[in-house]
Amino acid sequence: MSRKDRRPEQLVLDEGVLREGPVCEIGSDLAVESIGGCVVTPWRDLYRINEVAEHDVRSNPRELADASFTQVIVHLQKSRAATFCDLAEAWRILAPGGQLLFCGTNALGVTSAVKRLASELEQTPIVVTNRARARVVRFKRGDGPGPKPESTDPFEAEITAIDGTVHTLNLDTAPGVFSAKKLDAGSELLLHHLSRFIGHKPPKRIVDLGCGTGVLGLAAATLYPEAEALLVDGDARAVACAKANAEKLGLADRCRTDWWDAREAPLGDRFDLAVINPPFHQRGPEVDLSPAMSLFESLSTWLSRNGRALIVANRTLPYEEILGELGNLEVIDGAKGYKLLSLKSLSRSRRGRGRSSPGARSAGRSRPPTRSR
Numbered sequence: 001m002s003r004k005d006r007r008p009e010q011l012v013l014d015e016g017v018l019r020e021g022p023v024c025e026i027g028s029d030l031a032v033e034s035i036g037g038c039v040v041t042p043w044r045d046l047y048r049i050n051e052v053a054e055h056d057v058r059s060n061p062r063e064l065a066d067a068s069f070t071q072v073i074v075h076l077q078k079s080r081a082a083t084f085c086d087l088a089e090a091w092r093i094l095a096p097g098g099q100l101l102f103c104g105t106n107a108l109g110v111t112s113a114v115k116r117l118a119s120e121l122e123q124t125p126i127v128v129t130n131r132a133r134a135r136v137v138r139f140k141r142g143d144g145p146g147p148k149p150e151s152t153d154p155f156e157a158e159i160t161a162i163d164g165t166v167h168t169l170n171l172d173t174a175p176g177v178f179s180a181k182k183l184d185a186g187s188e189l190l191l192h193h194l195s196r197f198i199g200h201k202p203p204k205r206i207v208d209l210g211c212g213t214g215v216l217g218l219a220a221a222t223l224y225p226e227a228e229a230l231l232v233d234g235d236a237r238a239v240a241c242a243k244a245n246a247e248k249l250g251l252a253d254r255c256r257t258d259w260w261d262a263r264e265a266p267l268g269d270r271f272d273l274a275v276i277n278p279p280f281h282q283r284g285p286e287v288d289l290s291p292a293m294s295l296f297e298s299l300s301t302w303l304s305r306n307g308r309a310l311i312v313a314n315r316t317l318p319y320e321e322i323l324g325e326l327g328n329l330e331v332i333d334g335a336k337g338y339k340l341l342s343l344k345s346l347s348r349s350r351r352g353r354g355r356s357s358p359g360a361r362s363a364g365r366s367r368p369p370t371r372s373r
Contacts, residue, residue, distance in 0.1 A: 008105045008134035012073055017101065017128050017136055019071055024093060026061060026086045027075030038064065040086075042176070042236040044261040059236040059259075061089035070095050076104025076113055081150035082176030082237075087117060091146035098141045105134040120147050152180040157187070159219045162195045167222050169249060171213050174241040178212040178279070185336040186277050186312040187215055193332055193340055194275070194310065195223050203227050203272035207302055209295055210234070211257070214242030216275040221251050230268060232260035234279075234291075262294035266301040274302055274309040280317070289317065296322055300346050309343040 012018065012031045022037035029039040029050055038056040041047055050057035058064060072090040077083045090100055102117060102125075104110030114137050118125050122144050125137040152173040159167050173180040179187070202224040208217025211231035221229040229251075231242045239259045246255040258267055278292035296319070299309055313319055315334055319341065323329045327346040331339055 008132045009075075009103075011129050011132065011134055011136050012101065012103055014129040014131075014136070019099065021070055024061075024064065024069040024072045024090070025075075026073065026090060027077065028073075029055065029057075031073055037069070040064075044234040044236070044259050045263060047236075048261070061086065061093060064089075064093045066092055067095040068093050070098040071101065072098070073101040073103060076102070076108050076110055077176065078108060079176045079180070080109075080113065081152060081180070083113065084117075084147055085149040085175050087147035088149035091141065094141040096141055096143070100139040100141060101128070101136055102139070103134070103136045107133065110135055117147060120145060150175055152177075155182045157183045157191060157215050157219060159191045159223060160195060161223055167219070169215065169219060169222065171215055171218070171245050172241065172248065173213055174237050177235065177238045177241050178277075180213075183215065184277070186314070186338040189333065189335050189338050189340050190216060190275060190277065190310055190312040191219055194220060197310065197332060197342065205268075205271045205304075206230070206273045206275065207268070207271040208232070208242075209262075209274055209276045209298075209302070210279055211242045212238050212277070214238075214245045214255075214257070216277065217242070218245055218249055218251055218255060220273065220275055221255050222249070227254070227272075229255045230271070231255060231257045232267060234259070234261040262291055262298055266298050269301055270304040270307075271302050272304055272307050274299060274307065276309060276311045278311065278313060278319075287317070289319075292317075292319065293322055296326065299326060299343065303346055306345065311341040311343065312338055313341065315339045 009028060009030060013034055018031055018035055023031045023035060024038045025031045026040040032039050032055055039050045040058050040061045042059050047057055047059055072094050074086050074090045094100055104113060114125055121139055123139050125139060127135055128138050129136045152175055154170055154172050157169045204227055206217060206220045206227050206229040208231040211217050211233045214231050217229045217231040221227060233239050236259055239257050243257040246252045260267055278295050280287055280289050280292050315337055323343050326343060328344045330342045332342050333340045
C-alpha cells in the first residue's frame with residue numbers, strides 16, 4: 001500500500017465502501033472521481049477544480065432535489081455544526097433505502113460524531129472501513145428521524161467613530177463560517193483601531209478580503225457612509241452570510257459581496273483600504289501559510305497607489321517578511337495574542353500581477369482554508 005493510499009481521505013475508495021451508481025459527495029471529490037456523481041463544496045478553489053474536470057459540482061447541497069441519490073458521502077469537518085447541517089441535507093437528498101456514508105478522522109472527533117449521529121437516527125452504525133486513524137460508517141435511509149441540523153447565534157460588534165459615536169452591529173452567523181460563535185479577538189483588535197488609524201481622510205472604496213461574516217467590511221462601511229465596499233471570501237457560506245448581514249444592516253446598496261479565491265485575479269483595483277483577517281491551514285502542529293501569502297500577493301492589484309491594508313494576525317505568524325517586500329509595513333499594536341499590521345505605498349514592481357486560476361494548478365490537491373485562534 002502506497003503512502004498516498006494510507007491517507008485518511010482515501011478511505012472512501014476502500015473495497016466495499018461504494019456501491020454501483022453515482023454518488024453525491026459532500027466535502028471532497030475522491031469518490032466522484034472514481035465512480036461519478038455530484039460534488040458539493042462551498043470552497044471556491046475546489047469548486048473550480050471540479051468544474052475544469054467537468055464534474056457536476058454545487059456550492060450548496062440545497063441545490064439538489066429530494067431523494068435524488070442512492071448513496072451520499074459526508075466528510076466530517078472541524079465545525080461540528082456545519083457537519084450536521086451537511087448530514088441533514090444528505091438525508092434529505094438520499095432516496096429511501098439508500099446508504100449514508102460518514103467519513104472522518106480521529107483527530108476531528110469522528111467517534112463522538114458517529115455516536116451522536118447514531119443516536120439521532122436511532123440506528124446502529126456499520127463500520128465499513130477503519131484505518132489510518134479514520135473510519136467510514138454506514139447508515140440506511142429509512143422512515144425514521146434524520147440528523148438534526150444546528151444553527152449559530154448572532155453576535156454584536158462595536159466600533160467607535162473618530163467623533164466618539166459608538167456603532168453597534170448585530171451580525172448573523174452561519175455554521176462553518178469564520179467566526180460563527182463570537183467576534184474573534186483579532187477582528188476586535190482591528191476594529192478598535194480602524195477609525196483612529198485612518199484618521200480624518202475617509203476611504204472611498206473598501207475591500208474586505210476573506211470577509212467571513214462580513215464584520216470588518218461592514219464596520220468600515222458603517223464608519224464611512226460615503227464609501228463603497230466589496231466583501232469577498234473563498235467560502236460560499238461566508239459570502240451568503242456577509243450578504244445577508246449587509247441587507248440586515250441596511251448597507252446592501254453600498255456593500256457588494258462576491259465568491260473569490262486568493263489564487264484568482266482580483267475582482268477590482270484602486271481600493272483605498274483593505275481590511276484583512278487572513279486564513280491559514282492548520283493540520284495538527286503544522287501551519288500552511290500559503291492561502292494568506294496568496295492573498296497578500298494580490299494586494300498589489302487590489303489597492304490604489306496610496307492605498308492601505310490593515311491586517312490582523314496571530315502574533316506568532318511570520319507575515320512581516322512578505323508584507324515588507326510589498327511596501328511600507330508598520331506594526332500598530334498587539335493584544336490577546338494578535339498583532340495589527342499596516343501596509344502602505346505598495347511597490348510598483350508588485351503592481352498588476354495576475355493570479356493563476358486554481359483550476360490550472362497541478363502541484364497537488366487544494367485544501368480549504370481555516371483560521372485558528
